[in-house]
Amino acid sequence: MTSPREDLLARVVLHYAEHGIRDTSLRSLAAAIGTSQRMLHYHFGSREDVLVAVIDAVAGGQAERIGRLFDSESDPVVAGERNWASTVDGAMAFGALWFELAVHAMRHEPYAARLADVMVTAQLREFTRLYAKRTTPEHASRLARLTLAVGQGLVFDLLIDGDRAAADAAVRDFTCMIQRELDAG
Amino acid sequence: MTSPREDLLARVVLHYAEHGIRDTSLRSLAAAIGTSQRMLHYHFGSREDVLVAVIDAVAGGQAERIGRLFDSESDPVVAGERNWASTVDGAMAFGALWFELAVHAMRHEPYAARLADVMVTAQLREFTRLYAKRTTPEHASRLARLTLAVGQGLVFDLLIDGDRAAADAAVRDFTCMIQRELDAG
DNA sequence: GACCACATGTATCATGTGATACATGCCAGC
DNA sequence: GCTGGCATGTATCACATGATACATGTGGTC
Numbered sequence: 444m445t446s447p448r449e450d451l452l453a454r455v456v457l458h459y460a461e462h463g464i465r466d467t468s469l470r471s472l473a474a475a476i477g478t479s480q481r482m483l484h485y486h487f488g489s490r491e492d493v494l495v496a497v498i499d500a501v502a503g504g505q506a507e508r509i510g511r512l513f514d515s516e517s518d519p520v521v522a523g524e525r526n527w528a529s530t531v532d533g534a535m536a537f538g539a540l541w542f543e544l545a546v547h548a549m550r551h552e553p554y555a556a557r558l559a560d561v562m563v564t565a566q567l568r569e570f571t572r573l574y575a576k577r578t579t580p581e582h583a584s585r586l587a588r589l590t591l592a593v594g595q596g597l598v599f600d601l602l603i604d605g606d607r608a609a610a611d612a613a614v615r616d617f618t619c620m621i622q623r624e625l626d627a628g
Numbered sequence: 629m630t631s632p633r634e635d636l637l638a639r640v641v642l643h644y645a646e647h648g649i650r651d652t653s654l655r656s657l658a659a660a661i662g663t664s665q666r667m668l669h670y671h672f673g674s675r676e677d678v679l680v681a682v683i684d685a686v687a688g689g690q691a692e693r694i695g696r697l698f699d700s701e702s703d704p705v706v707a708g709e710r711n712w713a714s715t716v717d718g719a720m721a722f723g724a725l726w727f728e729l730a731v732h733a734m735r736h737e738p739y740a741a742r743l744a745d746v747m748v749t750a751q752l753r754e755f756t757r758l759y760a761k762r763t764t765p766e767h768a769s770r771l772a773r774l775t776l777a778v779g780q781g782l783v784f785d786l787l788i789d790g791d792r793a794a795a796d797a798a799v800r801d802f803t804c805m806i807q808r809e810l811d812a813g
Numbered sequence: 814g815a816c817c818a819c820a821t822g823t824a825t826c827a828t829g830t831g832a833t834a835c836a837t838g839c840c841a842g843c
Numbered sequence: 844g845c846t847g848g849c850a851t852g853t854a855t856c857a858c859a860t861g862a863t864a865c866a867t868g869t870g871g872t873c
Contacts, residue, residue: 447850463735465650468830480831482851490831539734542727549724549787550648563788588798592781599780600773602734603748613773620805632820653860665861667821675861 448486451478456497460540464494495554498544501537505561508533509569519573520622526566527594527614531607534598542599566591577625586624593617633671636663641682645725649679680739683729686722690746693718694754704758705807711751712779712799716792719783727784751776762810771809778802 454476459467462475469490473480487493508529516522534541548559570587571580578586597610639661644652647660654675658665672678693714701707719726733744755772756765763771782795 463731469832470830479852481833481853484832485850539731542734543731545784545788546648546724546728546731549727559788563785567785567789582801585794585797585801588782588785588794589778589802592778592785592798593774594781595784596777596779596781597773599730599784600748600752600777603730603744604752609770609773612770613777616767616770616809617774620809623808624801624805654862655860664822666823666863669862670820 447482451476451482451486452496452500454478455483455493456500456537456540459497459543460537463539464497464543469493491554494547498547498555498558501541501544502558502561505533506557506565509561509565513569513573517573517576519570519577519625520618522570522573523590523618523621524614526590527597530594530598531601531610534602539602542602563591574625586621590617590621632667636661636667636671637681637685639663640668640678641685641725644682644728645722648724649682649728654678679732683732683740683743686726686729687743687746690718691742691750694746694750698754698758702758702761704755704762704810705803707755707758708775708803708806709799711775712782715779715783716786716795719787724787727787748776759810771806775802775806 455472458472458475469480469483472493473483483490483493487496512525512529513522516525544555544558545562547555548562551559567584567587570590571584574583574586574590577583593614597613601607601610640657643657643660654665654668657678658668668675668678672681697710697714698707701710729740729743730747732740733747736744752769752772755775756769759768759771759775762768778799782798786792786795
């Protein structure tokens with residue numbers, strides 16, 4: 444069912460999530476996930492190709508998550524809450540790796556284009572679409588960016604200071620504020 | 629006036645901001661900023677010490693910024709706007725380096741403790757203090773985290789998709805929402 | 814002028830690293 | 844049972860890298 448490559452990739456992602464990419468050599472990576480450096484080269488090609496595969500995997504997972512999340516739900520507030528739940532779960536799983544990968548998107552590396560899309564553009568589009576049902580397109584677009592930023596910023600802070608309860612509370616406040624904004628607009 | 633070390637450090641920060649830390653060797657770094665690998669070792673010690681110095685410099689700059697920003701201004705909304713202006717300027721200057729360093733804070737590296745403080749804790753404290761003048765301490769604390777997250781998340785998105793106008797517009801919306809929240813609370 | 818601390822240049826070392834060559838195992842299909 | 848393709852193990856190469864040893868310059872003090 445699962446190819447050796449997929450199997451390896453999953454373990455690579457786990458190890459990167461825990462130990463970071465920057466000072467993980469192919470040798471130590473291979474040893475840690477129970478394979479050999481030879482196999483990493485065989486299944487991925489080069490060291491950079493390992494990174495690209497990781498980015499593709501994370502981007503793919505995120506894309507799937509977005510699709511699943513926004514297709515089934517049409518109420519923006521409920522979607523926002525579900526999005527937060529799903530975002531924070533991913534954050535706890537991937538940890539700092541999420542931001543480590545985001546840096547590649549910020550540097551506009553070609554292989555990270557899809558990641559940039561699922562991290563920002565795609566979610567922005569979906570939130571805008573949802574909000575547009577309750578307000579003007581321009582307003583919806585601004586609120587979408589705000590909502591996305593709140594999720595990302597809270598995850599940022601959460602990963603640094605670990606205060607999950609505070610993040611959840613802030614989301615609840617923001618949800619109320621959005622609700623009021625939509626009712627007023 | 630400026631010691632050779634400070635002078636070097638400033639150039640190191642610039643180069644890291646533009647090219648990233650991850651694949652910059654001491655040799656290429658030294659060549660790029662017009663010094664020798666020998667000098668980097670002489671003035672900083674080891675490669676990791678260079679990183680620590682960079683983190684300290686960035687954290688110090690941010691600490692100074694926080695102090696300057698929040699001491700002079702007592703109105704939370706005005707402080708929020710000024711904070712955004714200053715945050716976004718820093719983001720455009722440091723670029724992805726800001727998040728590259730944040731990853732170290734997320735991994736709770738000891739040398740990044742001060743960075744974690746200025747990135748989250750200190751700002752959280754200041755915003756909470758400001759908001760507490762207009763609402764309950766608990767509410768102020770939640771709004772502070774929200775405000776901080778909005779700034780960070782918008783910078784995150786801005787660095788990825790480059791839409792400065794959208795970020796500014798979102799901030800304006802958020803400012804209104806906060807204003808309403810404070811007036812209601 | 815002797816001395817000294819700070820700063821810088823040159824050369825080199827030991828090692829970790831990505832990559833590759835070559836051989837081996839395993840298993841399906843004929 | 845032979846063959847061919849996928850997968851894996853072993854050994855090695857060429858090189859970049861961090862680090863250090865040693866020599867040189869430079870400016871200030873007595």
